[in-house]
Amino acid sequence: MADTxxxxxxxxTWTAPGAAHCSGCHRSFSGVGLFDAHRSQYGERGxxxxxxxxxxxxxxxxxxxxxxxxxGMWRGPESTDEQKAALSALRPVDxxxxxx
Ligand SMILES: [Zn+2]
Ligand SMILES: [Zn+2]
Numbered sequence: 603m604a605d606t607x608x609x610x611x612x613x614x615t616w617t618a619p620g621a622a623h624c625s626g627c628h629r630s631f632s633g634v635g636l637f638d639a640h641r642s643q644y645g646e647r648g649x650x651x652x653x654x655x656x657x658x659x660x661x662x663x664x665x666x667x668x669x670x671x672x673x674g675m676w677r678g679p680e681s682t683d684e685q686k687a688a689l690s691a692l693r694p695v696d697x698x699x700x701x702x
Contacts, residue, residue: 614674621675626650630675639668640676 608615612628622637623630627650631637639656642649653676656668669676 616675618675624650629653631669632675632677636669636676636678 606615606617607621607623609623609625609628611625614623614628614630616623616630618632620633621630622634624637624640627640629640629650631640631653636653640651640653642651653669653671654667658664658666658668667679669678671677
């Protein structure tokens with residue numbers, strides 16, 4: 603019973619429950635962590651980065667591509683704990699830095 607999800611702005615469809623589709627650049631990601639990673643905080647309303655240029659900045663595999671385009675969406679190379687840790691490390695922490 604895989605529901606097909608569609609985008610109102612392009613022809614993309616996907617069925618993965620955890621997938622995320624960007625309404626800005628219309629790329630699809632296998633998870634919210636990858637989606638977050640392609641979003642830049644720079645610019646008035648943020649910006650979309652090219653996933654192909656993103657590399658792992660944390661963890662033991664620093665410098666390796668963060669995600670690969672496979673079967674219609676951007677996916678992490680592996681689902682190891684190490685990868686998950688690297689992805690969670692990429693999450694913005696702005697909310698915790700109000701006190702200056
Ligand atoms: Zn985007
Ligand atoms: Zn779209």
